[in-house]
Amino acid sequence: MSDVSRLHTVVCDMLGCEIPILLAGMGGVARSELAIAVARAGGFPTLGMVREPPQLIASEVAAYRSGSDRPFAVNLIPAATDRDLLTAQMETCLELGVTIFSFFWDVVPEAVARAKRAGCTVLHQVGTLECARDAEAAGADILIAQGVEAGGHVHGRTGTFTLGAALIGKTELPVVLSGGITTGTQFAEALELGACGIQCGTAFLATHEAFAHDYHKQRLIDASAEDTVLTDAFVLNWPAGAAVRVLNNSVTKALGPTLIGHDPSGIRHEIIAHDEGIPRLLQSTDSPLRTTTGELERMPLYAGMGVGTISEIGDAGDRLQQFCIGAIEALSAQPESIQSRRSIAWKS
Known part of the structure; x- marks a missing residue:
């Protein structure tokens, strides 16, 4: 150019x-x-x-x-x-x-x-x-x-x-x-x-x-700005109160209006996926990568509001x-x- x-x-x-x-x-x-x-x-x-x-x-x-x-x-x-x-x-x-x-x-x-x-x-x-x-x-x-x-x-x-x-x-x-x-x-x-x-x-x-998983990429191109939410529900591995913008999924929908205010010390550690043998926990900050297997839909799918x-x-x-x-x-x-x-x- x-x-x-x-x-x-x-x-x-x-x-x-x-x-x-x-x-x-x-x-x-x-x-x-x-x-x-x-x-x-x-x-x-x-x-x-x-x-x-x-x-x-x-x-x-x-x-x-x-x-x-x-x-x-x-x-x-x-x-x-x-x-x-x-x-x-x-x-x-x-x-x-x-x-x-x-x-x-x-x-x-x-x-x-x-x-x-x-x-x-x-x-x-x-x-x-x-x-x-x-x-x-x-x-x-x-x-x-x-x-x-x-x-x-x-x-x-x-x-x-x-x-x-x-x-x-x-x-x-x-x-x-x-x-x-x-x-x-x-x-x-x-x-x-x-x-x-x-x-x-x-x-x-x-x-x-x-290096994101194809599932994450496909969700991005299928989404609009209204499909993103700001929540601190995916907080394991980060300081309390650390909010993330993600695509709505079964985890965020189950929270209803309570998207903010989650204490990591009160979150039950449930393994939902693995990445090259390393367990990934529900409500952790780990997003699905090429090497991730498991319940990808329940993981944080990061997306900005320009996604549409x-x-x-x-x-x-x-x-x-x-x-x-x-x-x-x-x-x-x-x-x-x-x-x-x-x-x-x-x-x-």
Whole structure:
């Protein structure tokens, strides 16, 4: 696409990508195959290594590097990871030469400081202004503003564009928008707002390269925005009160109106599936992967509110290109004076 340079922002320079579209660090789903596809298409890839053992991190980093020499991030969740495991994860990443980390949930200053001491770039996904201030104070380089429309774990309760507008007005750090963004038009709207890019999960989950189970992918393309719910019923493995946006299933329907307020200590541990011999519990945060067998319908099927715009399982590279085409078309429809002003802002 000859006009792709129109989408260039400071985030591209900071992360070494051509297009400011970030692959969300979806745990279990965003592995090397998907990351390579996004990188080859010009976007920025993230390996979702939430609570994964160091051995898997090492093998996924190696697999990624066998298919791409472009920069990438490793996503970790310090606040939801055992301290010893987090230490081992970060040590492994640094030994492997990982130079970009993507963190999420409550800010753990020690984790940010550890990465910064090693000379790494830190992205921090936030859901509130308070968390954004904490991340900036800890030394984060880029803020990812996650709105309540996002699939998977949702940290705040403010809409993506509302939160993004508030952050852009209060920080000098580059801001990336995340949550419910599945079209090129929304990509353009994010840039028009002053954001330096977008981060996408659901749009890339519904691709051939994602490590999600085919059942999960099919449910995504069959769903509409009204089929998603926000609940903390799938909370085992995470801190109490951690809400997720998922597709409605038999578990959420059985809750009736009581979608929020579930105490993990009171949840009975019932094995409903296995993943390469590892048991998966009812109401855990584990979503079905390619390697999962069992009662997939009762597992959390993460999906953002933009899911209704996705009608087929496609290639990740093609999906990223569709984002770009749609954004360029939307931006080209603007008056020339606005185009010129925005171009200067994005590249500054």
